[in-house]
Amino acid sequence: MKKNLVLIGAALALSSCSLISRPADPVTVTVMGLNDFHGNLEASNFSGVMIPDPADPTKQIRLKAGGIETIGGYLDQERANNPNLVFVGGGDLIGASPVTSSLLRDEPTTLALSRLGMQFSALGNHEFDQGLKELLRMQNGGCDSNDTAKACKFENPYPGAGFKWLGANVVDKTTQKPVFAPYGVQEIGGAKIGFIGADLKATPTIVNPSGITTLDFLDEASSINRYVPELRKMKVDAIIVLIHQGGVAKDGFAAPACGSLTGPIVDIVNKLDPAISAVISGHTHQGYSCVVKGIPVIQGDFYGHLLQRLDVTVDKANHKVLSVSAANVVMDPRTLPKNAAMTALLTRAQTLTNAVKGTPVGTLAQASISRTNNAAGESALGDVIADSQLAATRANGAVIAFMNPGGIRADLTASAAGNTATFGDLFTVQPFGNTMVVMDLTGAQIKALLEQQFDNPEAGSSRILQVSKGFAYSYDSTAAKGSRVEAASIKLNGETLDPARTYRVTMNAFLSTGGDNFLAFKDGTNVLQLPNLPDVDALDAYIKANPGLTGGAQDRITRIK
Numbered sequence: 001m002k003k004n005l006v007l008i009g010a011a012l013a014l015s016s017c018s019l020i021s022r023p024a025d026p027v028t029v030t031v032m033g034l035n036d037f038h039g040n041l042e043a044s045n046f047s048g049v050m051i052p053d054p055a056d057p058t059k060q061i062r063l064k065a066g067g068i069e070t071i072g073g074y075l076d077q078e079r080a081n082n083p084n085l086v087f088v089g090g091g092d093l094i095g096a097s098p099v100t101s102s103l104l105r106d107e108p109t110t111l112a113l114s115r116l117g118m119q120f121s122a123l124g125n126h127e128f129d130q131g132l133k134e135l136l137r138m139q140n141g142g143c144d145s146n147d148t149a150k151a152c153k154f155e156n157p158y159p160g161a162g163f164k165w166l167g168a169n170v171v172d173k174t175t176q177k178p179v180f181a182p183y184g185v186q187e188i189g190g191a192k193i194g195f196i197g198a199d200l201k202a203t204p205t206i207v208n209p210s211g212i213t214t215l216d217f218l219d220e221a222s223s224i225n226r227y228v229p230e231l232r233k234m235k236v237d238a239i240i241v242l243i244h245q246g247g248v249a250k251d252g253f254a255a256p257a258c259g260s261l262t263g264p265i266v267d268i269v270n271k272l273d274p275a276i277s278a279v280i281s282g283h284t285h286q287g288y289s290c291v292v293k294g295i296p297v298i299q300g301d302f303y304g305h306l307l308q309r310l311d312v313t314v315d316k317a318n319h320k321v322l323s324v325s326a327a328n329v330v331m332d333p334r335t336l337p338k339n340a341a342m343t344a345l346l347t348r349a350q351t352l353t354n355a356v357k358g359t360p361v362g363t364l365a366q367a368s369i370s371r372t373n374n375a376a377g378e379s380a381l382g383d384v385i386a387d388s389q390l391a392a393t394r395a396n397g398a399v400i401a402f403m404n405p406g407g408i409r410a411d412l413t414a415s416a417a418g419n420t421a422t423f424g425d426l427f428t429v430q431p432f433g434n435t436m437v438v439m440d441l442t443g444a445q446i447k448a449l450l451e452q453q454f455d456n457p458e459a460g461s462s463r464i465l466q467v468s469k470g471f472a473y474s475y476d477s478t479a480a481k482g483s484r485v486e487a488a489s490i491k492l493n494g495e496t497l498d499p500a501r502t503y504r505v506t507m508n509a510f511l512s513t514g515g516d517n518f519l520a521f522k523d524g525t526n527v528l529q530l531p532n533l534p535d536v537d538a539l540d541a542y543i544k545a546n547p548g549l550t551g552g553a554q555d556r557i558t559r560i561k
Contacts, residue, residue, distance in 0.1 A: 025315060036282050041349060088118065122244045130147070168223040246282055247286070247288075256326075258291070363418060440505075451484060
């Protein structure tokens with residue numbers, strides 16, 4: 001008996017020794033994050049910083065920020081300051097991209113980010129724009145694309161991404177196993193940093209469902225937490241979440257440790273395991289650096305205007321985080337160096353696409369037509385696009401056209417002399433390559449469709465469809481669910497819609513399958529697919545047919561209150 005007691009005592013003594021911390025062995029790792037890049041290889045207007053107009057110093061214009069050359073130059077500079085730097089992504093690195101990248105199937109973008117040393121990125125909803133098979137090709141390489149006219153034209157064969165997309169909550173419907181790696185570990189400077197990736201669970205409602213039929217998108221927080229124990233067993237020194245979901249903060253991108261963050265990301269972070277050290281977020285195209293439940297949560301605007309910076313000091317000996325500082329850094333081409341390899345890559349992409357990009361289409365009445373919505377949710381450019389789609393499908397019997405506002409990616413700005421819009425200008429507005437669809441809906445179904453604008457969990461608020469000329473209605477946003485649109489106000493060419501009558505309507509392929517939760521389209525009949533009529537071609541034809549085009553009058557939708 002005495003012998004047993006001695007053994008137990010010895011075991012307790014050893015256990016107590018194991019709880020004593022070793023002398024600290026600190027190292028600082030710099031984590032740079034890029035979210036919602038959308039293939040913007042070139043700098044673009046950043047609303048967060050205004051500068052004097054070179055043509056008139058008394059006026060202010062937006063800073064042109066970002067661009068792969070400047071991002072690369074900044075990373076070079078910071079690696080020289082701290083070689084312990086990890087470059088990661090917050091999703092939507094590709095998809096909805098300008099001509100320079102998208103006409104080459106976004107291969108220049110994945111190759112640029114790979115050559116800049118990106119290690120991991122969260123999956124974003126736009127990574128799935130062309131379906132799972134194409135995304136796997138983007139990850140793994142090859143030329144077996146669903147668009148062989150664009151694939152492998154930049155580099156043949158396309159070698160695949162040098163970084164890993166992560167998706168802890170993106171699983172196969174049958175096996176419920178992740179289709180992409182759920183997490184990755186980067187060893188640098190003797191430290192081990194774990195990264196867990198997740199996409200927003202509402203992805204199926206905002207991408208073409210036909211491309212992701214084999215996938216489930218699970219709850220973000222529980223999926224992330226599932227892999228924390230595995231990483232802790234690997235004795236990582238910090239765990240950082242890369243998630244394509246975000247929120248909104250009123251403090252702005254430069255405010256440190258803001259406390260005003262709202263939106264889906266807050267609910268997710270509040271459910272995360274306390275072992276999470278920081279969260280790099282995306283999707284909402286906001287710039288913020290906030291703290292939720294003691295965890296830094298940061299997002300860097302979009303298009304590469306900002307890089308998210310986390311300086312994480314860890315104790316390698318005891319596998320714990322000592323401190324995390326967070327800040328957004330403006331990618332200002334005026335003050336930052338350029339990366340020569342990225343200049344060469346960008347030049348090649350431009351050379352391969354400039355001929356198409358610069359093709360003149362037609363003239364606008366002014367330099368730009370805005371996509372900014374009025375109080376009712378209608379935009380001048382939304383009117384134009386809906387009109388173009390109706391014009392392109394009148395021969396198919398269409399009398400009404402609907403356009404989702406999320407598919408309008410930029411103002412239509414004429415880049416050539418004399419307010420001449422080029423194909424590149426149009427493509428910047430509508431880069432998805434959505435084809436047109438025509439179907440029959442009854443007046444009652446159209447009423448149900450309009451009500452779905454106000455019951456959209458992904459949007460977090462109303463998502464107002466843009467409508468063609470001749471169609472009009474009024475709504476009361478304070479009325480009860482299902483009764484916000486006044487039935488008597490829904491009119492086509494001044495005549496109230498008959499609930500029982502059938503109307504021929506036009507929309508893009510994304511909407512036709514219930515995209516953006518507009519499920520009423522799925523009930524349409526006599527569906528006609530127009531695979532040879534992309535939305536951008538409809539807009540192209542409309543601008544050519546209407547020289548000196550002006551924006552719509554924004555008088556088709558009326559908000560009562």
